[in-house]
Amino acid sequence: MLIYNKLTNQKEEFVPINPGKVGMYVCGPTVYDHCHLGHGRGYVSMDVIRKYLEFSGYEVKYIMNYTDVGHLVNDAEVGEDKLERRAKKEKIDPIEIANFYIQSCEEDFEALNIKPAIFYPRPTKYIDKMINFIERLIEKDFAYESNGSVYFSVEKFPDYGKLSGRKTDELLAGARVEIDSDKKNPLDFALWIKADENHILKWNSPWSIGYPGWHIECSVMSCDLLGENTFDIHGGGNENAFPHNENEIAQSEALTGQRMANYWVLWNMVNTNGLKMGKSLGNATNPKEAIKKYGAGTVRLWIISSHYRSVMDFNENSLNQATKNLEKISKFINHVQEKLAKINSTNEDLATIDFDYYQEKFKEAMDDDFNTPLALSVFYDLITQTYKLETENKITALDLKNILSFWNKVNSIFSLEIMPRDKEEIPQEIMQLAKDRETARKDKNFQEADSLRDKLKERGYEIEDTSEGFKLTKN
Ligand SMILES: [Zn+2]
Structure with a gap:
């Protein structure tokens, strides 16, 4: 079995670490809103991969997280947490926001026939383990505390950029210089962030009352659930290769001294009528809307009709084809x-x-x-x-x-x-005959209605009158 590995940018023979077993970790959504179709596409793609591995005889330990803290607006290093912003806007507790949207995601996954993960870890349940992980990174001199926050020191990790192909000198040239930054180097990223007074979700730590950075959760939760050594497959969306996945690699590999995952399997995005799909662009569709309009089977078939690494386009034609x-x-x-x-x-x-x-x-x-x-x-x-x-x-x-x-x-x-x-497509002419008969019946023109019923019978359709209207069945 060949798998395209983003780490090496080529197809490689799949060799599991333990014969017959596969450890698979997939970056899940940040639950401050409904999933969009890009997520739906991604998780259906991962589901197909998992099911094919199972079909091929592997036992797959499949894990997907829900991010319920630490993912800041614009994926930035400073600023507002996505969940907190939503919580403040709606005047609800951020955990309630998370629970609400996790349920919404689960509804979509179930509708799309996605097999449940073995575990759905959430960072808010992993704070102690994250603190411990960060302490060990500081001990190993890969991280430092600065003014209550803790940062990963990118220059200490020479492999930085190996997944996304970014080079640190180029990143440095383009780095945004943050005013009053506590970082030693603009490329360093936050492991722990000191909370300001208005912040709702915050915990005690050796450095400050604060909250974890976005990337640390996936390192900590994958180590906890798959073991503190290399696992087989890390899945996620292409758009998160940098900085999110790159930072996961830096944290995990700095701590364990081993490769985080052997195969990085990243899906591509979904456009709308040729344009990038995005909430801020106002053209985002969520799986619920697509399922309502086209049916879950059609949406799932539409997704698997494309290869997971190619860009998909959500448009009327492609859905009609599905x-x-x-x-x-x-x-x-x-x-x-x-x-x-x-x-x-x-x-x-x-x-x-x-x-x-x-x-x-x-x-x-x-x-x-x-x-x-x-x-x-x-x-x-x-x-x-x-x-x-x-x-x-x-x-x-x-x-x-x-x-x-x-x-x-x-x-x-x-x-x-x-x-x-009975849900198969009924030809339009048959539908028209049935509607004409309905009209004839309402007009009490029973002779005409009977003759139309005979016509339908000749064409192989039986018509029945129910309280909700007529029902056509093919003989
Ligand atoms: Zn992740």
């Missing part, structure tokens, strides 16, 4: 199930379709850095071949069984909700 593809898969699976129920199972051991070929192609695609669009196209090819062989009367009961068993494997990774028969 709707069509989900209908295509649904129709096919429903059709195969129905046909298998009707067929008499003679020729049990004869199959026309070479399933080894499809399974092999699917595995090849997924083994090549989780190439989901290619893996999907393997299934679409199977659909085409099946329909073709059906017209030649060559499909056997064993073929149908094989199709369903192959689909179950594919869908244990893709987790797509198949549309039931």
